[in-house]
Amino acid sequence: MTTIDMVSSMRSVRNTQLGRVLAELSDTEIAALLADGEPLGIGIGGSTARVQLDGELVFVKQIPLTPVERADVRSTAHRSGLPMACHYGIGSPGFGAGRELAAHELTSRWVHDEESDIFPLLLHSRPLDRPCRTDTSEFEGLTPQQQWGEGWPRVVQRVDALRDAESSMTLFLEYLPETLGAWLRRQFAAGAHTGGAAFADALEQIIDASVWMRAHGLRHLDLHPGNILVDRERLLFTDFGLTMHESFDLDREERAFFDLHAEYDHDTGVTSLLHWTLAELGAGNRARRTALVNSTAKYGMSEELERLCAPLEGAAHLVVEHAQTAAVITEMFELLIRDASATSYDMITAERERGAEPSGQ
Ligand SMILES: Nc1ncnc2c1ncn2[C@@H]1O[C@H](COP(=O)(O)OP(=O)(O)OP(=O)(O)O)[C@@H](O)[C@H]1O
Numbered sequence: 488m489t490t491i492d493m494v495s496s497m498r499s500v501r502n503t504q505l506g507r508v509l510a511e512l513s514d515t516e517i518a519a520l521l522a523d524g525e526p527l528g529i530g531i532g533g534s535t536a537r538v539q540l541d542g543e544l545v546f547v548k549q550i551p552l553t554p555v556e557r558a559d560v561r562s563t564a565h566r567s568g569l570p571m572a573c574h575y576g577i578g579s580p581g582f583g584a585g586r587e588l589a590a591h592e593l594t595s596r597w598v599h600d601e602e603s604d605i606f607p608l609l610l611h612s613r614p615l616d617r618p619c620r621t622d623t624s625e626f627e628g629l630t631p632q633q634q635w636g637e638g639w640p641r642v643v644q645r646v647d648a649l650r651d652a653e654s655s656m657t658l659f660l661e662y663l664p665e666t667l668g669a670w671l672r673r674q675f676a677a678g679a680h681t682g683g684a685a686f687a688d689a690l691e692q693i694i695d696a697s698v699w700m701r702a703h704g705l706r707h708l709d710l711h712p713g714n715i716l717v718d719r720e721r722l723l724f725t726d727f728g729l730t731m732h733e734s735f736d737l738d739r740e741e742r743a744f745f746d747l748h749a750e751y752d753h754d755t756g757v758t759s760l761l762h763w764t765l766a767e768l769g770a771g772n773r774a775r776r777t778a779l780v781n782s783t784a785k786y787g788m789s790e791e792l793e794r795l796c797a798p799l800e801g802a803a804h805l806v807v808e809h810a811q812t813a814a815v816i817t818e819m820f821e822l823l824i825r826d827a828s829a830t831s832y833d834m835i836t837a838e839r840e841r842g843a844e845p846s847g848q
């Protein structure tokens with residue numbers, strides 16, 4: 488057994504033990520554990536916290552369960568007629584706890600079976616007849632209404648249902664506090680050589696993971712440095728709030744969406760890493776960064792990019808290599824943020840294949 492095998496097998500055993508401890512707790516004991524937890528975040532998809540269990544920290548995610556979802560918590564169907572663009576991370580109320588749970592169960596099984604080591608482990612899940620905190624404020628005001636246009640009534644119906652939900656699904660996950668964003672920041676601070684190598688390594692792991700997930704029928708659909716954790720320099724992919732798997736109960740339109748988005752994780756994962764890195768290196772202004780990505784896609788390396796990416800040393804050429812993908816995906820999201828029906832991944836990539844340039848160049 489190699490050291491890596493030993494570490495992953497210990498990881499599996501320890502987390503299975505913690506899972507057993509959680510499974511033996513009553514709903515009241517689980518509620519008491521949650522009450523003692525330290526809140527971390529709150530959003531449309533519920534709230535996150537960390538709790539202490541057996542002397543160890545455990546990450547907790549509580550997701551609202553609407554009455555339909557509560558009636559069948561393992562269902563991966565979703566028939567609320569939300570616009571297809573809700574499958575994109577553009578301020579979406581999401582497709583339900585059943586899918587998020589199923590994706591964690593699936594990915595954790597792959598880790599336990601040693602088919603993969605790129606996901607955090609789910610220790611335990613528990614539906615509870617008590618609400619969880621949600622923050623639906625991003626759906627207030629006129630802007631989201633204008634963004635969703637004709638789809639707005641469905642979106643608002645779903646947002647209301649999530650806010651009013653009286654039950655919740657609690658997911659307990661192994662505690663891995665460092666996101667890719669935080670890890671990269673630490674590597675950049677350690678000096679040019681370390682930062683450049685870390686960027687190249689992260690890019691490679693994201694591309695490898697997107698290939699692996701695609702081959703295993705998984706579309707993550709929300710890959711960005713805040714949804715990627717780092718454990719001993721290995722990237723672990725989490726937050727399955729928008730994730731689809733081929734085994735899910737998808738309707739016809741969703742099945743077509745699934746098929747058309749085979750390359751989406753690759754393209755959006757690479758794009759979000761590029762944006763995050765350029766912002767971290769000094770291009771914090773979004774408009775300036777987008778202009779830089781577009782001009783790099785068209786003309787390649789420039790003095791401005793060379794100056795900005797000096798801390799990446801030899802890895803700077805990777806920004807040029809992936810700039811065309813980033814330009815197309817950036818344009819897609821710029822359009823979708825203003826009007827969720829303006830385009831789609833398949834439309835915009837088909838345009839790219841026909842040779843049309845992203846606007847703004
Ligand atoms: N297993 C984990 N251990 C420790 N921290 C984690 C873990 N998983 C996620 N986090 C942290 O919690 C944050 C929120 O988790 P997640 O992305 O799953 O939820 P979310 O609904 O997208 O919330 P947000 O909108 O804040 O991103 C992550 O960005 C990360 O910083």
Ligand SMILES: [Mg+2]
Nearest residue numbers: 713714725726
């Ligand atoms: Mg997230």
